[in-house]
Amino acid sequence: MxxxxxxxxxxxxxxxxxxxxxxxxxxxxxxxxxLEARPxxxxxxxxxxxxxxxxxxxxARVERPGRITVDGKRLYxxxxxxxxxxxxxxxxEDQRVLLRCRTSEFVLxxxxxxxxxxxxxxxxxELLPVDGGALRELIERTQFSVSTEESRPNLNGVYFxxxxxxxxxxxxxxxxxxxxGERDVSRGGVVPERDGVIIPRKGIQEVRRxxxxxxxxxxxxxxxxxLVLRAGDLHLFVRLIDAAFPDYxxxxxxxxxxxxxxxxxxxxSAIKRISILASERTHGMRLELTRSKLTLVSDNxxxxxxxxxxxxxxxxxxxxxxxxNSKYVMEILSVLSGEKVALLLNEALSxxxxxxxxxxxxxxxxxxxRL
Amino acid sequence: MRANWExxxxxxxxxxxxxxxxxxxxxxxxxxxEGGLLRLHIEDPFLRDWIDxxxxxxxxxxxxxxxxxxxxxxxxxxxxxxxxxxxxxAPPVVDATESSRxxxxxxxxxxxxxxxxPHYTFETFVVGPSNQFVHAACESVARNxxxxxxxxxxxxxxxxxxxxxxxxxxxALRAQNPAIRITYVSAEEFTNQLIAGIxxxxxxxxxxxxxxxxxxxxxxMDDVHNLVGKERTQEEFFHTFNALHxxxxxxxxxxxxxxxxxxxxxxRLRSRFTWGxxxxxxxxxxxxxxxILERKAERDGLTxxxxxxxxxxxxxxxxxxxxEGALTRVVATCSLGGRRLTRETAAEAxxxxxxxxxxxxxxxxxxxxxxxxxxVKIADLRGPRRHRTIAHPRSVAMYLCRKHxxxxxxxxxxxxxxxxxxxxxxACKKIEAAVASDPALRSLLQSIERKLPA
Numbered sequence: 001m002x003x004x005x006x007x008x009x010x011x012x013x014x015x016x017x018x019x020x021x022x023x024x025x026x027x028x029x030x031x032x033x034x035l036e037a038r039p040x041x042x043x044x045x046x047x048x049x050x051x052x053x054x055x056x057x058x059x060a061r062v063e064r065p066g067r068i069t070v071d072g073k074r075l076y077x078x079x080x081x082x083x084x085x086x087x088x089x090x091x092x093e094d095q096r097v098l099l100r101c102r103t104s105e106f107v108l109x110x111x112x113x114x115x116x117x118x119x120x121x122x123x124x125x126e127l128l129p130v131d132g133g134a135l136r137e138l139i140e141r142t143q144f145s146v147s148t149e150e151s152r153p154n155l156n157g158v159y160f161x162x163x164x165x166x167x168x169x170x171x172x173x174x175x176x177x178x179x180x181g182e183r184d185v186s187r188g189g190v191v192p193e194r195d196g197v198i199i200p201r202k203g204i205q206e207v208r209r210x211x212x213x214x215x216x217x218x219x220x221x222x223x224x225x226x227l228v229l230r231a232g233d234l235h236l237f238v239r240l241i242d243a244a245f246p247d248y249x250x251x252x253x254x255x256x257x258x259x260x261x262x263x264x265x266x267x268x269s270a271i272k273r274i275s276i277l278a279s280e281r282t283h284g285m286r287l288e289l290t291r292s293k294l295t296l297v298s299d300n301x302x303x304x305x306x307x308x309x310x311x312x313x314x315x316x317x318x319x320x321x322x323x324x325n326s327k328y329v330m331e332i333l334s335v336l337s338g339e340k341v342a343l344l345l346n347e348a349l350s351x352x353x354x355x356x357x358x359x360x361x362x363x364x365x366x367x368x369x370r371l
Numbered sequence: 372m373r374a375n376w377e378x379x380x381x382x383x384x385x386x387x388x389x390x391x392x393x394x395x396x397x398x399x400x401x402x403x404x405e406g407g408l409l410r411l412h413i414e415d416p417f418l419r420d421w422i423d424x425x426x427x428x429x430x431x432x433x434x435x436x437x438x439x440x441x442x443x444x445x446x447x448x449x450x451x452x453x454x455x456x457x458x459x460x461a462p463p464v465v466d467a468t469e470s471s472r473x474x475x476x477x478x479x480x481x482x483x484x485x486x487x488x489p490h491y492t493f494e495t496f497v498v499g500p501s502n503q504f505v506h507a508a509c510e511s512v513a514r515n516x517x518x519x520x521x522x523x524x525x526x527x528x529x530x531x532x533x534x535x536x537x538x539x540x541x542x543a544l545r546a547q548n549p550a551i552r553i554t555y556v557s558a559e560e561f562t563n564q565l566i567a568g569i570x571x572x573x574x575x576x577x578x579x580x581x582x583x584x585x586x587x588x589x590x591x592m593d594d595v596h597n598l599v600g601k602e603r604t605q606e607e608f609f610h611t612f613n614a615l616h617x618x619x620x621x622x623x624x625x626x627x628x629x630x631x632x633x634x635x636x637x638x639r640l641r642s643r644f645t646w647g648x649x650x651x652x653x654x655x656x657x658x659x660x661x662x663i664l665e666r667k668a669e670r671d672g673l674t675x676x677x678x679x680x681x682x683x684x685x686x687x688x689x690x691x692x693x694x695e696g697a698l699t700r701v702v703a704t705c706s707l708g709g710r711r712l713t714r715e716t717a718a719e720a721x722x723x724x725x726x727x728x729x730x731x732x733x734x735x736x737x738x739x740x741x742x743x744x745x746x747v748k749i750a751d752l753r754g755p756r757r758h759r760t761i762a763h764p765r766s767v768a769m770y771l772c773r774k775h776x777x778x779x780x781x782x783x784x785x786x787x788x789x790x791x792x793x794x795x796x797x798a799c800k801k802i803e804a805a806v807a808s809d810p811a812l813r814s815l816l817q818s819i820e821r822k823l824p825a
Binding site: 151152239257 | 386416418420424425426570571581603610613
């Protein structure tokens with residue numbers, strides 16, 4: 001195998017696979033990137049950790065086609081530090097990968113590509129154009145409440161459901177809170193209805209990183225048990241969690257008796273200050289709601305006390321004292337962007353709801369604490 | 372306690388909106404109360420976790436207050452009320468370890484059912500003081516799968532009947548419920564199937580997980596100690612274990628080591644292995660060994676004089692498999708030679724058995740270890756060179772072969788490049804004499820002997 005490729009496109013192609021290179025895997029070849037010089041004048045750079053697969057193609061001057069796998073992290077470090085514009089890559093019959101770029105020369109020991117796991121192929125599957133920006137927002141606003149508890153595999157990812165009419169819903173929960181987002185993701189064409197799937201935490205991170213990199217013009221679809229995302233010549237495959245997402249609607253209150261509208265950023269800064277004195281273990285804070293104001297209190301016998309008054313307008317319900325984990329509320333307020341949020345409550349034992357004011361697309365459930 | 376529970380739940384009903392009550396508290400069902408622990412049932416596993424995470428301390432506080440005593444609460448997912456589907460026609464008997472079928476199938480139902488060895492039952496298991504406990508534990512699991520002990524961890528040396536007990540449980544369960552889905556797999560086969568699943572990038576892993584997590588009512592895993600060092604397999608098994616345990620499926624494991632003594636086992640697996648009951652099988656005592664032999668003779672329709680049974684039982688001290696093998700050999704030797712089965716004929720047949728099972732290290736092994744120790748080539752030890760640096764290691768090797776392998780002088784000579792047996796005798800005598808007067812040589816020999824396989 002022999003080719004010449006631009007240093008920048010090579011290092012870009014290698015940068016995005018860094019997250020899936022697994023250096024501690026049972027199969028050593030999984031710490032390698034797969035390089036394939038193709039007769040059509042392109043270089044394929046791919047890597048998989050068996051759950052997430054990146055598969056990209058870049059233009060190259062191929063002199064001898066071939067395939068090899070080589071330490072992906074080292075290759076990336078080398079590529080991005082090379083002095084020249086173009087890199088020549090040659091693989092000899094002993095699977096040694098020789099890289100030359102102006103004055104530099106590196107030889108890396110490769111491993112035969114025959115031992116690399118079979119990668120999913122997007123050939124022939126139908127992908128639909130979607131708005132990457134909308135997807136990215138949905139991910140950002142639901143990803144943070146994915147459960148990290150390994151004993152609950154069906155909660156270790158974001159539930160992803162196409163509702164028809166190009167609407168996508170994403171849901172995540174860790175047993176103490178739940179995030180639900182729903183919005184139109186169309187970019188010309190209609191995204192049809194489809195049963196929900198669970199995208200694992202790691203995979204959703206990679207999807208988000210890719211959307212950050214490539215912008216809004218992406219296509220998506222499903223291949224067997226993989227979610228497929230395409231941006232230009234790059235494909236990302238994410239293996240879905242093989243489990244059923246629970247009936248999350250069971251924990252979303254149908255109605256709430258109390259509704260308070262708050263300015264998001266001042267509310268967030270007040271909680272930030274209050275949480276300085278919250279218990280490091282529970283992060284608990286108390287909310288005392290009256291007609292004229294909302295008082296936030298953290299009361300920590302070891303450290304001291306903190307209190308914040310927030311003036312409120314237009315609340316005509318009865319007084320209520322309820323406690324929440326301050327971290328959970330801050331995380332929700334941080335991912336939202338609107339100026340105002342609505343805090344919706346029943347009594348001290350029932351779940352609380354946070355929504356963006358005048359945006360029905362997002363809903364966050366937070367369970368109260370007993371302080 | 373039921374009244375206390377109802378009073379407590381009524382108090383909560385007064386504090387929460389009816390929507391919340393119906394969503395969470397109203398779905399809990401009183402199950403039982405025992406030793407300060409109140410068990411509640413709920414149908415939905417997600418709600419179980421949600422209530423357990425968010426409301427358990429509230430519930431405990433309320434019930435304790437009403438009861439005037441500390442009450443702990445455990446919420447369980449109630450077993451489905453609907454009965455099992457009617458049994459399918461008898462499954463074809465297929466080799467359960469045939470991995471080629473695995474992953475190649477297009478649907479999950481393609482997995483072969485477990486072929487049960489009908490001989491392995493509780494009735495055919497000979498119970499003695501060494502295995503009474505484990506036998507009782509297994510019977511109890513067979514009567515109350517997923518309720519008695521989960522997981523049941525059986526450990527003991529090879530050939531003591533671990534697999535027999537596994538199959539006995541499986542046979543008993545299947546007798547009660549022919550439709551029960553029993554998955555039997557060795558740790559090694561589990562690893563192989565996992566690798567096959569990974570390689571088959573299409574449905575491989577999906578089918579693998581479906582099989583173990585969703586399509587098993589009982590998981591029997593043999594030789595879990597073979598999971599050592601296989602990180603990905605341990606990871607996969609960890610999730611399998613959790614999925615099954617959470618949905619109240621029985622898990623039974625066998626190992627030749629106690630969980631704490633299995634090296635390179637992830638801590639979380641180690642701790643899970645100890646959740647249920649750990650039962651060990653000790654080598655059978657002489658009387659039990661005799662009973663085992665008599666049971667086997669009976670099953671095979673043989674007349675086994677009791678002095679012969681005692682002789683065999685006393686010669687093979689620990690391993691039941693070898694014990695039965697010894698009996699087979701004795702019987703075969705006698706019937707082939709047309710002789711009656713007596714103590715004498717048995718002793719003669721057994722000498723052969725014992726010398727074969729107790730051969731010691733092979734000449735090849737000794738040659739390799741000696742060559743390594745002196746840093747010389749095996750070819751030189753076998754060759755003709757008589758330089759001191761070669762000749763001395765060669766003599767040592769010959770001496771060790773005579774002492775530890777069962778080979779004769781001519782056999783040893785043959786293995787050393789066709790040397791005469793007198794050469795071997797000479798070398799052995801020389802070393803024997805030197806050992807008596809040379810402590811350095813003695814310690815050298817000892818250090819080599821330590822490297823020899825037992």
